[in-house]
Amino acid sequence: MIIAITALKGGVGKTTTSIHLAAYFQQKAPTLLIDADRNRSALIWSREEKLPFYVASQAGATSLIRKYPHIIVDTRARPEADEFRDLADGSDLLIIPTTPNHLDLDATFKAVEQLEPLNANYKILLTKVDARTKGGEQARKLLEEAKLPLFKTEIPLLVAFERASQKGVIIRDYSDPRAKVAWLRYKLVGEEILP
Secondary structure, three states, rough: EEEOOOOOOOOOOOHHHHHHHHHHHHHHOOOOEEEEOOHHHHHHHHHOOOOEEEEEEEEHOOOHHOOEEEEEEOOOOOOOHOOOOHHHHHEEEEEEOOOOOHHHHHHHHHHHHHHHHHOOOEEEOOOOOOOOHHHHHHHHHHHHHHHEEEOOOEEEEEEEEEEHHHHHOOOOOOOOOOHHHHHHHHHHHHHHHHO
């Protein structure tokens, strides 16, 4: 299975989602995470070599692809129209992470406008949802009213995700009382894709 994580805006949890879905899929079968983002955030996260899956650059992944049943692609932010076409053609599923922020939601709607004519198989993931506000509920309602495909599971806003990246581990392996809940959320997203 090839899953591309893409968005028209940075800061929406694209790399965090890529890392954690790769960890979920690795539990099912060997998984390769391809870091195609110019910032190389997934490669930086993997420097400590504590991740349970292999991370490769886009250029370095060519010879590896055949060896892995599951491939997660952390795409560059703001892909061009032709890149969206390639992603739609070459992926089994495109995941568009978005926060409840109105600017991020606007970028998500623009991404959907580009994907719809391509008959892309995509799904939107609400990320960085602050349980103390109603932003997540309002964003979900807006996306549901637009009849867009949406994951049932939301990813909470937690500083622990950033701290896990600094330690080079997935959230499950970070020592924080909320880490188990955070990992469970990504596990639930994974189960929505591949039970």
